[in-house]
Amino acid sequence: xxxxxxxxxxxxxxxxxxxxxxxxxxxxxxxxxxxxxxxxxxxxxxxxxxxxxxxxxxxxxxxxxxxxxxxxxxxxxxxxxxxxxxxxxxxxxxxxxxxxxxxxxxxxxxxxxxxxxxxxxxxxxxxxxxxxxxxxxxxxxxxxxxxxxxxxxxxxxxxxxxxxxxxxxxxxxxxxxxxxxxxxxxxxxxxxxxxxxxxxxxxxxxxxxxxxxxxxxxxxxxxxxxxxxxxx
Numbered sequence: 233x234x235x236x237x238x239x240x241x242x243x244x245x246x247x248x249x250x251x252x253x254x255x256x257x258x259x260x261x262x263x264x265x266x267x268x269x270x271x272x273x274x275x276x277x278x279x280x281x282x283x284x285x286x287x288x289x290x291x292x293x294x295x296x297x298x299x300x301x302x303x304x305x306x307x308x309x310x311x312x313x314x315x316x317x318x319x320x321x322x323x324x325x326x327x328x329x330x331x332x333x334x335x336x337x338x339x340x341x342x343x344x345x346x347x348x349x350x351x352x353x354x355x356x357x358x359x360x361x362x363x364x365x366x367x368x369x370x371x372x373x374x375x376x377x378x379x380x381x382x383x384x385x386x387x388x389x390x391x392x393x394x395x396x397x398x399x400x401x402x403x404x405x406x407x408x409x410x411x412x413x414x415x416x417x418x419x420x421x422x423x424x425x426x427x428x429x430x431x432x433x434x435x436x437x438x439x440x441x442x443x444x445x446x447x448x449x450x451x452x453x454x455x456x457x458x459x460x461x462x463x464x
Contacts, residue, residue, distance in 0.1 A: 233376055233377055235314060236314070236320075236371065236376065236381060237313070237315050237371070237372040238314070238370075239312050239368070239369070239408075240310070240369055240429070241370075242365055244362035245362065248306060248362045249360075251359055253291070256285065256291070263357070264291055264293045267301075267349075267353075268346060268352075268353055270342055270346055270461065271458070271462070275338070276346030279293045279295040279299055279300075290302050299313045307358060307362060315371060320339055321336060332382075332398060333379050333380070334381075334393075335381055337383060338387060338446065341446040342461060344369070344429050344433070345426040348418065348422045348423070348426045352418050352419060355418060362415055363414060364413070364415065365414075365415060367413065367428075368408060369410075369429050370408030371436060375405040381402045382400060382437065383400055383434065383436075384443075385443040387446060387460075390445065407436040421450075421455065423456045426455070427447055441454065447460075
């Protein structure tokens with residue numbers, strides 16, 4: 233049985249490149265080592281690793297196999313994490329997760345916000361800034377034998393999570409979806425961009441926006457509400 237994986241990616245739609253990409257002491261590398269976080273002890277992209285080149289092609293930071301971040305010279309950013317009890321299904325024991333493989337909704341929202349905010353900071357480090365970015369969210373190996381990854385409505389303080397409800401199961405083994413936004417949207421409203429990505433993730437489980445508790449409307453535009461992470 234293959235390990236389930238959670239993947240976030242961002243790709244510029246123009247031919248661009250990052251400044252001083254191959255300098256492992258430069259600004260790009262330092263950003264990977266110290267990415268933006270939503271709060272203390274968040275479910276972000278921090279790995280406590282030193283940025284290093286892989287085959288002279290990409291920069292990498294990793295926390296063993298639990299979390300891996302890859303960045304390419306053209307600005308393509310990929311975050312891969314375990315979609316099991318070690319990350320996306322935290323904080324359950326492995327045997328409990330395999331019996332009922334539920335995804336923690338807070339981890340989803342927190343990691344997506346952190347990913348978009350990292351790209352927001354990365355936009356300042358291009359030689360020529362891209363105008364449009366395509367984000368992708370996906371699950372791999374989401375079917376575990378006779379079990380499927382599942383997601384509940386509400387947050388970790390809600391009745392569904394607290395009562396151990398199974399929630400809605402994923403519709404297919406390897407779902408993925410994309411969101412295309414402008415660089416200006418990322419710059420000015422990263423948490424709104426994050427909401428669009430989270431919305432796509434919830435669609436993997438046939439859940440609508442009413443199931444996303446970590447969000448609110450800002451001037452009529454939905455965004456992930458980071459302040460709610462500690463209350464819902």
